Amino acid sequence: MSQFNNNIEPNIIDDKMVQKAIEEQCPEDLNLAEREAINFKDVTELQLSFRNILQIDSLWHFENLTKLQLDNNIIEKIEGLESLVHLAWLDLSFNNIEVIEGLDALVKLQDLSLSNNRISKIEHMDTLQELQIFSIGKNNLTTLEDVIYLRRFKNLRTLNLAGNPLCEDQRYTLFVVAHLPHLVYLDFRLVNDTTREAAVLKYQDLTELLELEEAEALAQLKEKQAKQKELEYHTAAFVEYLNGSxxxxxxxxxxxxxxxxxxxxxxxxxxxxxxxxxxxxxxxxxxxxxxxxxxxxxxxxxxxxxxxxxxxxxxxxxxxxxxxxxxxxxxxxxxxxxxxxxxxxxxxxxxxxxxxxxxxxxxxxxxxxxxxxxxxxxxxxxxxxxxxxxxxxxxxxxxxxxxxxxxxxxxxxxxxxxxxxxxxxxxxxxxxxxxxxxxxxxxxxxxxxxxxxxxxxxxxxxxxxxxxxxxxxxxxxxxxxxxxxxxxxxxxxxxxxxxxxxxxxxxxxxxxxxxxxxxxx
Structure with a gap:
């Protein structure tokens, strides 16, 4: 459904829509009164697929949500997710999204699907340090080097890039495996030892240079954090910036x-x-x-x-x-x-x-x-x-x-x-x-x-x-x-x-x- 159709009436998420979705998810043995009495704050999973949603909104009630399905809609912009800080699973596949954004608050996210959209760059995901599964197949990714961005996600084990223009590059598989050494599955296939060894051998010089740069950046970050922690301690003592000139x-x-x-x-x-x-x-x-x-x-x-x-x-x-x-x-x-x-x-x-x-x-x-x-x-x-x-x-x-x-x-x-x-x-x-x-x-x-x-x-x-x-x-x-x-x-x-x-x-x-x-x- 990730295309506009003149015959489709776009929707925006509202209380009526989510209430209906919750009632559909409820066990059959619950009566209507019990279904309607459910507090949004108690909901941990919400499915809003195939609802012609154009804009994400009205989800701030669901502060304990861990799983959210928004696939197969006509969403153009990732937004309105700031309050979903406990979200671990998010499906935004089959939409009209062009830019990865609006995910900063989702620090517990482990599984993210953005497949079948219009995304041309992997970016704005720095806070997703718990990410384990990332699906961004069938988008508009053209630059193979953009994959290097994913090195920051040390827990990433499953990656799907299939269907993007960059996959046509003959270097694709070895390049990705070499630069993401912890990857277990690539494009729904297990990364075998033969492929991993060939990737390491081919791109060893590049990856070693990256590792040095990352180690230096990490050292600088730790030093900055240590200084910040020290400053906070001095501030708590009310004598910040008095240890010198x-x-x-x-x-x-x-x-x-x-x-x-x-x-x-x-x-x-x-x-x-x-x-x-x-x-x-x-x-x-x-x-x-x-x-x-x-x-x-x-x-x-x-x-x-x-x-x-x-x-x-x-x-x-x-x-x-x-x-x-x-x-x-x-x-x-x-x-x-x-x-x-x-x-x-x-x-x-x-x-x-x-x-x-x-x-x-x-x-x-x-x-x-x-x-x-x-x-x-x-x-x-x-x-x-x-x-x-x-x-x-x-x-x-x-x-x-x-x-x-x-x-x-x-x-x-x-x-x-x-x-x-x-x-x-x-x-x-x-x-x-x-x-x-x-x-x-x-x-x-x-x-x-x-x-x-x-x-x-x-x-x-x-x-x-x-x-x-x-x-x-x-x-x-x-x-x-x-x-x-x-x-x-x-x-x-x-x-x-x-x-x-x-x-x-x-x-x-x-x-x-x-x-x-x-x-x-």
Missing amino acids: FLFDSLYAEDPEAAKLAYLPGVADLLQTYRKEFVLVCENLFNYGLEEHEKREAEVSSFCESLRAALMANQQENRKIILDFECRHKRRLDEIHNARSYDIAESKRAESKEDILQLSEALMTLEMLIADQLEELIKDFKRNIADIASTFIENVKGRMTQCRDLEDRHHERLLEICISTLEKSVKNELEEDLPDDVRTLLVDKTTIVKALDTSHGIRLLKINKRESDILCSTYRWQASVTEKAFQNEIDRNRDCIKKILQYIDTLQEELDNITIVEPVQ
Whole structure:
């Protein structure tokens, strides 16, 4: 059906279509009401073949779908699949698709069929690392070298390319087998050892070069990932980019006047000293930040462990009480069923009611005790977190004050050099031959002071901004971790009370539903 026909009315996937498809897939023993009541989120397989579908849409409900058939339609574009993150099997064969796209979210896809379409290039599939079976036969693939793209799929074992123009190339079979060494089946045929050996021999030089390039690319990727992971760790410690000259370099990133002033006698040495001292303060702050991050993590870990221990002890006590009760409760229910008289049965029922009431009180008391215990635990945690955050903040402020002091001293010394150079220039006593753009700064004292003060102010703002970023991150973390602890406890307490009430109601309902029949005399 992968052609337009004037007599065909194109369809777009809608709720009515998918509901009908689901009903058709349901077991025959389900009645219509049961079929209509099926939640789209519970559907794992969906067949929408031969339905004249032009556009993929309305599938976002099916978030747990693992198998989707859209073959034999008139689909032109792969789209609308973003929410199907659990999809393992996808059939889009016999459509009008020209470009491979829209598959990025399908990271669990293992079997993909795009055969009998109009595709001319294998591309845009990088995220499909679980791919094992790929069928793209009878398309418009012409370039044999495009097959090399498939080397990235290390799990690919079955490939169908039959019916594409590239298959007419006499190199086809050996080229594909050589470049996809893990392939087991090609075009529905088992790749035998003879073919594999011939392919390796013919294309060994090319494949070895590819392997070297891939190994280098993999090494670069791992290095990039390691750096990214390290940066994430530094960011979690709130001291990212403080392990070096990043902050110092940023102070001068947009200050062309500073580069000009470096030509003045003594300024280069002054700047080098300033840089060395400033970077040292930053690195000290960086190392301190990592140490404090470990302390924060240890405090959170200790709190979580204490929380787990308290809850485990509470749960064990709960289980003991419930087991003891259920033994008694079962015995009493048997006694009620087997009572020799109505009065005896009613007496046993009354005892059960009282026992249920006592169980409710016991469970509620236990919950109240654990709630009080956890409340104190969380309060201690909040105080500890506040102390840790306060200590960190004070130390950050101290070190950033050192950075500002260094900037102030540098500014004062730079100003002295500039004024001295200006005076020598006015008296024609300046020995150095300065560039013209530097001399334009040495017009008069007012001009040079204004230029230096502007640069100084910008650098102080950048230092203040970095300090503010660290403090804000710390405050946010402090609020987040403590508020989360309190909210989790509120949610746990409510959930626990709800479960107790439901359990007690179930017991009471079970007891109330026992019909007592007075024995016949």
